[in-house]
Amino acid sequence: MTQSRVVRYVSGDWNPALGQVRLRLEADPAGEPQDFLIASGDVQPLIVLLLILSGKVGAQRPPGAKGQTQQMVPLHLDSVGLGETEDGENVLQLMIGETELAFVLSPGMSHALGRALMTLSAPSAREQAN
Numbered sequence: 475m476t477q478s479r480v481v482r483y484v485s486g487d488w489n490p491a492l493g494q495v496r497l498r499l500e501a502d503p504a505g506e507p508q509d510f511l512i513a514s515g516d517v518q519p520l521i522v523l524l525l526i527l528s529g530k531v532g533a534q535r536p537p538g539a540k541g542q543t544q545q546m547v548p549l550h551l552d553s554v555g556l557g558e559t560e561d562g563e564n565v566l567q568l569m570i571g572e573t574e575l576a577f578v579l580s581p582g583m584s585h586a587l588g589r590a591l592m593t594l595s596a597p598s599a600r601e602q603a604n
Contacts, residue, residue: 479505518573 479501486497495512512520553569564579566587579587 514572518575521573521575 481499481501483500484497485500486495488495493514495514495517497510497512498507499510500507549570551568551570553567555567555569557565557567559565559578564581564584566577566579568575568577
């Protein structure tokens with residue numbers, strides 16, 4: 475049986491000709507990097523799975539998780555949508571390339587998002603003076 479090691483660094487690249495993502499995982503203690511090929515259609519479910527398993531989302535989120543510092547990498551959105559499910563829940567939908575994420579918003583979050591969008595879209599005092 476092989477010994478499990480903690481992954482310390484992940485890099486990767488996209489091969490459009492094959493429609494695959496290559497992930498290179500490197501672990502401690504220093505061993506040989508392992509490459510994994512993932513079909514482009516499987517990337518989105520992998521993202522959701524990693525978020526759930528890491529405890530960053532969902533009901534099993536560890537206590538005190540809000541205080542953790544996280545590295546944030548801004549992504550450029552291709553599309554944003556707001557909608558409603560058949561059950562009447564508000565949904566925020568984000569598309570980044572071929573990846574689509576949908577988030578159910580509580581009524582309080584919906585109101586806060588609406589206020590923020592209205593504030594951002596309002597002309598500033600400087601714009602009104604011109």
